[in-house]
Amino acid sequence: MNEQQINHSSHFSSTTVGEKRVCTTILVFKTNLTNTKHIRKVKSPLNLHPYIKDWNVDLHDCDNILRVVAENIPAREVEQIIVNAGYYCEELH
Numbered sequence: 001m002n003e004q005q006i007n008h009s010s011h012f013s014s015t016t017v018g019e020k021r022v023c024t025t026i027l028v029f030k031t032n033l034t035n036t037k038h039i040r041k042v043k044s045p046l047n048l049h050p051y052i053k054d055w056n057v058d059l060h061d062c063d064n065i066l067r068v069v070a071e072n073i074p075a076r077e078v079e080q081i082i083v084n085a086g087y088y089c090e091e092l093h
Helices: 036-048 075-084
Strands: 002-007 012-017 020-031 052-058 065-071 089-091
Touching (some): 065 075, 075 089
Antiparallel strands (some): 020 065
16 A cells, blocks of 8 residues: 655655655755766765665755755755765755
């Protein structure tokens, strides 16, 4: 049985598949990823993370917004991926 509930205000989706509950979240971060060279440095760790399903960076936004669609991952873990690559990353609430 597959049941899905979406709360648009918190960018949160919860799906129950069998006995396992999967929480999909859209996380939004302010970064200093200002060009494609910076994005290339974080591309591999973001793409290889098993719980990150999709991501993008808005280079036209003054805060260089990183949006991450992820399942069961805390924002702090995404921040650490970006920081480990040498960049600033702070979740926006």
